[in-house]
Amino acid sequence: MLASATVARPEEFASRLTGRDVVAVTEDGSPHAGRTVAFWEPPLLAEITGENGAPVRRSAGAEVSRMLADLVLEDARTLAFVRSRRAAELTALGAQRQVAEIAPELAARVAAYRGGYLPEERRALEADLMSGRLIGVATTNALELGVDISGLDAVVQAGFPGTRASFWQQAGRAGRAADEALVVLVARDDPLDTYLVHHPSSLVGAPVESCVLNPVNPYVLAPQLACAAAEMPLTTVDVEEMFGGAPAVEVLDALVEEGVLRRRPHGWFWPDTGDAPAAHVDIRGSGLGQVAVVEAATGRMLGTVDGGSAPGTIHSGAVYLHRGDSFVVDELDLDDGVALVHAEAPDWRTEAQSVSDVAVLEVLEHRRCGPVQVCFGATTVTSQVVAYRRRTPDGTVLDQTPLDLPPQSLDTRSVWYTIDPRRARRRRHRRGPSPRCPARRRARRDRTAPAVRDL
Structure with missing residues (x-):
């Protein structure tokens, strides 16, 4: 049995x-009342202007923090979904301060929840939320899936989460059998969010996206085949009927060549090394393991950070927030997977500076559309954190400190576009792309411009 509340064409x-x-x-027989879905665009700030005098809106984070505080004061059990771990900490702190000004006894009933907490901390927060000891929680999408929490009074979202499915998963945390619930989407300063606020039917009245699944993706299939072979030798019948046939055979042959598996007349075998491959397969993060955040003076482990995110979030000198407490990182050792920190509450924050590069290894497919050539192929994406800045609360840069951290590379496949400037100049007076162009035909079917994240 497979279950989901937000998947399109579930049987397929x-x-x-x-x-x-x-x-x-697909028939929902569960008792539930309605939900009021509200869209909110933060107001413009009269005292601040952007580049070339452009208007600036109040940040979505500040608005969500204010709304969370207001709902807590109304005794409405609320989840506030934000985009990052740091934002979860800051939103909870902001809500606590605002609640404490009016009802100090309620400030302790507001907390942050995110990945990277110790398991016992997360279970305790979940229990407090379900029991009602916590009224307001600022969270990342860690509470979107996989946790049995529902029946809350309100959900506030700091920006569109990226897909309609995620929007409804988060919204579904609010609502009880007899009581109506409130869902508020607070628009970030982003073109897609602005569009959705002014065209809510494109979100509320539209079906959720179809799931994208490629069972023979070699980057996913290879570790899964290794795990399967470790449980029971794989036969040719298994590979043909369960793992996709010829593409899986190519992956298995590559695993044999690398020495991961062994080939025998009856199939593929995992060598008995005493080490199960499942422990080395990361199905959630970057595949680089976890880095433990440890308080240097006491040896107390505060939490963990994904290895791919560690250079940008817990580099030496970084400010690290944990359940409302502030720490500064003394040292980051990626080889040992440890970051040492000390308690400190500075009057500045840090932001990492990074550089990235994409190298094209091989063009697998290409198609020309007027002056634009669309390509698909194998690439290597390399990123490196090279420095960090210290900023005051008003955004003033205090200084910039260089960092010596190793680059991180990811072998993947990408789609990219190249434009012939000479052909583009010849077509600059024409109106739009050729009618034969696939992009134009697709635009006729869907007038809503996709977000970069969807591409």
Whole structure:
């Protein structure tokens, strides 16, 4: 049995995922009241202007913090979804300060929840939220899936989460059998968010996206085949019926060549090394493991950070927030997976500066559309944190400190566009792309411009 509240064409996706015939049960017989969905665009700030005098709006984070405080004061159990771990900490702190000014006894009933907390801390926060000891929680999408929390009074979202499915997953945390719930989407200063606020039917009245699944993706299939072979030797029948046939054979042959698996007449085997491969397969993060954040003076482990995010968030000199407490990083050791910190509450914050590069290894497919050539191929994406800045609360830069951290590379596949400037100049007086161009035909079907994250 597979279950989801927000998947399009569930039988088609489940069948592709499992390789079996699936029957969808889509009638919802559960008792629930309605939800009021509100869209809020933060007001313009009269005292601040942007580049070339452009108007600046109050930040979505500040608005969400204010709304969370107001709802807590009304005794409405509320989740505020934000985009990053740091934002969860800052939103909770801001709400606590505003609540403390009016009802000091309620400030302790507001908290942050995010990935990187110790398991026992997360379980305790979940229990406090379900029991009502916590009224307001600022969280990342760590509470979007996989946690049995529902029946809250309100959900506030700091910006569109990227897909309609995620929007409804987060909104679904609010609502009880008999009581109506409130869902508020606070627009960030982003073109897509602005569009959604002024065209709410494109979100509320539209179906959720279809799940994208490629079962023979070699980057996903290789570790899964290794795990399967460690449990039971894989036969040619297994590979043909369960793992996609010829593409899986290519991946298995590559694993044999690398020495990960062994080939025998009856199939593929995992060598008995005493080490199960499942422990080395990261299905959630970057594949670079976790870095432990440890208080140097006491040896107390505060939490963890994904290895891919560590250079940008817990580099030497970085300010690290943990459940409302502030720490400064003394040392980051990526080889040992440890960051040492000390307690400190400076009157400045830090932001990492990084550089990135994309190298094209091989063009697998390409198609020309007028002066634009669309390509698909193998690439290597390299990023490196090279420095960090210290900023005051009003954004003033105090200084910039260089960092010596190793680059991180990811082998992947990408889509990119190249434009022939000479052909573009010849076409500059024409109106739009050629009618034969696939991009124009697609635009006719869907007038809503996609977000960069969707591409």
